[in-house]
């Protein structure tokens with residue numbers, strides 16, 4: 056066991072300084088070229104980790120027929136592999152949004168992600184239809200709807216309806232705005248969307264792009 | 266009689282033939298039959314060999330599972346993801362014995378963590394991480410990290426609801442890293458969501474990349490161990506007293522003595538292991554989680570998601586790190602800095618750090634606001650001006666989400682610092698005083714409470730208790746240089762005490 060220790064300690068010859076200085080330059084050059092080749096070889100391996108062309112191409116816009124949605128109801132569809140919610144908000148639901156403002160992190164959605172046309176309190180093109188990416192801004196779980204009001208919802212007396220993330224308990228209101236002191240830092244993301252007609256919604260595309 | 270003698274002679278010759286070409290007898294002697302380990306090993310010293318056993322179980326059952334498993338997230342004709350079906354239907358129902366192979370592997374994963382946690386706890390009891398065993402401990406830390414990675418990658422493979430959402434949450438942790446976070450998590454997933462690409466690369470990591478690293482680390486762990494020799498429950502070096510032949514007086518050869526002891530431990534372990542596999546393979550929902558019997562659904566998170574039990578203490582700390590917890594965390598950092606400052610009178614560099622670290626932490630936690638409770642100073646002085654560089658708002662510091670991630674990773678890594686944090690003049694708990702013993706008890710209790718709340722859905726009480734326990738956990742490590750020095754220790758015997 057201990058013999059190898061002794062070998063290591065009395066071996067002076069392993070020091071490179073005793074080498075011929077001219078050869079040293081050659082050694083350094085060889086090592087340098089080797090390193091560059093090594094980097095080149097690493098490139099495809101690192102690159103292969105990036106999303107493939109196929110993954111990038113996925114994600115065409117999706118159409119949704121609003122006529123099947125009753126007031127106060129919510130539906131979930133898939134866009135780019137992620138859940139998108141469509142909530143048909145009742146006028147009471149829309150009116151209640153203002154009441155949450157004082158308890159929100161970003162009530163006017165200035166630091167959050169949404170298209171220009173979905174800013175403000177209701178965060179929608181039409182107040183009645185709330186379209187939202189159902190992906191928590193904390194760590195990406197999909198929050199659950201909690202549409203009952205007050206104590207009945209199990210969310211406390213002053214609950215005005217919204218969403219609860221099952222993973223770490225972030226709470227959002229019915230415009231996807233996050234409450235204070237929650238793990239999620241900002242409001243839920245609103246995807247680009249537009250209306251093809253009064254009842255046909257297109258998710259994944261702005262009207263101006265078409 | 267004669268023929269027996271011929272056979273043994275032949276065997277001797279064969280061995281000599283090998284020894285001339287490969288140091289077989291030499292290796293056997295130096296690592297087994299003439300490797301001297303302390304004679305006072307106790308219960309706690311069983312877990313090293315048990316960890317080796319579980320490693321073998323995992324590798325063997327893993328090889329057989331791969332023969333039927335398919336890492337494919339696309340849907341089969343019945344509309345079920347292929348990966349999920351290959352586990353829940355092919356392996357669990359169609360393959361002869363497949364069910365038991367799978368249960369051995371899934372129970373083995375939990376057993377691995379039980380064994381390794383106890384193995385590490387032994388190190389903490391007897392000061393096994395201290396000089397000259399720092400590298401054994403650091404290789405052990407590497408093993409522990411690989412084990413966590415291995416468990417995480419493996420958990421995605423059955424492609425159930427828990428697999429999917431667990432991976433979603435953990436990969437998204439990386440998106441909290443400032444500036445590069447978004448790209449980093451895409452880079453890990455290989456897609457914009459957890460998908461087939463993610464499943465395939467996790468498969469590659471789980472079946473080959475990490476196991477290879479793990480084997481290398483375990484080998485290094487044992488080489489380092491055999492270089493310095495084992496510690497023991499008394500924490501005294503047996504190499505200090507040797508006989509005329511250079512053999513430690515308090516050592517006995519590993520073979521046969523310790524081997525027999527380890528075989529006894531293995532028997533008991535296997536009885537318990539088999540009982541779990543036959544009678545409680547799901548471990549009451551702790552070894553195999555209920556929600557994982559549903560195929561992955563990217564549109565719906567199950568109402569209650571929690572990691573497998575062995576990650577829950579760290580998961581609790583992640584959840585506990587909210588913005589209203591940061592002021593307490595900062596106070597803790599400030600306290601450690603003040604203590605270090607007082608202790609480092611002569612060293613400018615350390616004193617500089619003692620100022621810099623709390624300042625940097627303050628900015629990182631709260632930006633230019635007063636403990637995150639007010640709006641940033643800049644919003645008062647220069648309203649409307651934005652100080653955002655590369656997506657980081659300089660006036661607000663970094664998100665609590667990022668600090669949660671740092672907390673989770675950092676609290677695991679704290680173990681690696683133990684060799685340098687422990688300043689006690691004695692190694693073993695047997696000769697330590699009340700202070701260190703109390704600290705260890707508090708640490709264990711805090712760790713268990715954190716583990717418990719990590720399995721529960723978020724609740725206000727759970728959150729407060731997790732925050733308190735997080736501080737206790739950090740204090741165990743952070744304050745160790747001071748309490749381990751103040752501690753009143755007992756005199757250490759010269760030789761092993763052994764009844």
Ligand code: HEM
Nearest residue numbers: 310312313314316317385388393402405406408409495496
């Ligand atoms: C795959 C996982 C592991 C295996 C197979 C393994 C194996 C072993 C074995 C066979 C021993 C000698 C027997 C014993 O002391 O119980 C040992 C000792 C030791 N291990 Fe591990 N180990 C593993 C993980 C770890 C981890 C995660 C740590 C800590 C971070 C660690 C720290 C130590 C220390 C400090 C010793 C020396 C103990 C003493 O001399 O008192 N090991 N290990």
Ligand code: FES
Nearest residue numbers: 191193194220223
């Ligand atoms: S993912 Fe929603 S709170 Fe953490």
